[in-house]
Amino acid sequence: MNKATTDQINRYTQSLEGSTMFNVSVDCVIFGYDQSHLKVLLVESDMPQFKGKLSLVGDLLSEGETLRVAAKRILYNTTHLKDVYLEQVEAFSAIGRHPYGRVITLAYYSLLMISENEIEDAKNKKLRWVPVGEIDEMAFDHKEILDTCYNTLKKKLRECPIGFNLLPNKFSLNQLQSLYETVLGITLDKRNFRRKLNSLDLLIDLNESQDDVKHRPAKLYRFDQEKYEQSIETGSLVFEI
């Protein structure tokens, strides 16, 4: 290794003048859960190259804005929601991924409950909730991004109690179980699932019941965020579903 090489490694420590610059974007995979379906919020592409295809919601990064802030902005502009679960997944930088020029994009995914958050795009009907299983071709490399984010979600859902973000504040154990079954694409034993949840001690029994059903109403619970954060700090939580 010679000096030239060392310098090259640190090219950006000399100056940024005249260096190549790039468009940077953020694409959000907004997952929602609704009546036993995992859906993604997509928009019809208005680019001639991708006529009729769906794309993720995204935007270019703005000056003076971090990637996370950009993702939150996109989320807010799309859903009018703040404090949504949001996680960075991966950068996509293939050369030809954008027809108008080089764009490096950062994929984020979000979780929210559909029923309590009506997303309306009344004027032009371009925004749609689409079940993940029904999405095949998409604009850009968005199918690849979606698949990557969905895999990340599945892995994360098994390791951390993030599923509550997809449910209303009050939920029944059966709702929670079918959420896991839907997202992970597996079936779970009801008794084992309940025993597991019980042992984690992360649910608060609200002593309330469903009241809009025409059969025996289920008891309602909510997620104990405080106890969860405490158990993170003490490292005592062993989640794993």
Place this chain on the structure above:
Amino acid sequence: MNKATTDQINRYTQSLEGSTMFNVSVDCVIFGYDQSHLKVLLVESDMPQFKGKLSLVGDLLSEGETLRVAAKRILYNTTHLKDVYLEQVEAFSAIGRHPYGRVITLAYYSLLMISENEIEDAKNKKLRWVPVGEIDEMAFDHKEILDTCYNTLKKKLRECPIGFNLLPNKFSLNQLQSLYETVLGITLDKRNFRRKLNSLDLLIDLNESQDDVKHRPAKLYRFDQEKYEQSIETGSLVFEI
């Protein structure tokens, strides 16, 4: 939601003309293992702001180059090695992270064995292997990047058989065990560790022994890459250490 909002979400579907562009860099956390120490390959910063501080090896992304190719280039220029284990971790985009201007960086980490790969920077002695435990302050936000990558490595090491990348092709079970103990910062029971490895059926007994030691020589094994890839495909592998 009105039309203006929908347009804003898709700003980059109209044109990229005149949009804000960014410097993009790749920073590599090159982990190496050597005589029971996990080390990182660092370079002394030549920037006055970071005098005496160490920084990761990195470089600006070049036109027509993907992030992964840039990471491979940096790795090759630093170590003269190809086919090194390499994984993207996270994008860092804090506004003031670079003193000369806005730079969005993508962190990658790599694994290699130090003893078999002499990294020499004879001319100016700027490259150094530093034990992870001895690194405190670094240039830029590189300490944060390093910590993030180290945590990712620890998690990945428990879930996937990637530790072999830190060892020579031929290794003893004790070497493998102390690698895990060192990187994870835990102690493992020798008999349980061996039983576990045995049940995974991913090691090939080379019917060879160490010959440069002054005690009973250990048997040597190598990692069975083919069997590993097969078991990935069939989904039969349950690793987890």
Place this chain on the structure above:
DNA sequence: TCAAAAGTGTTCAGGGTACACCCATGC
């Protein structure tokens, strides 16, 4: 009283964990 979904315990097998001594080699 019936339909529909809620809720509840036990048994078994396999894997994780704890633990201590003999073995092979070089000097």
Place this chain on the structure above:
DNA sequence: GCATGGGTGTACCCTGAACACTTTTGA
């Protein structure tokens, strides 16, 4: 023969997995 690290087996416990019936409510 001794110092040094290499190599091996067993017992227990706990967790994960399989499995079917009773209860509550509304209609």
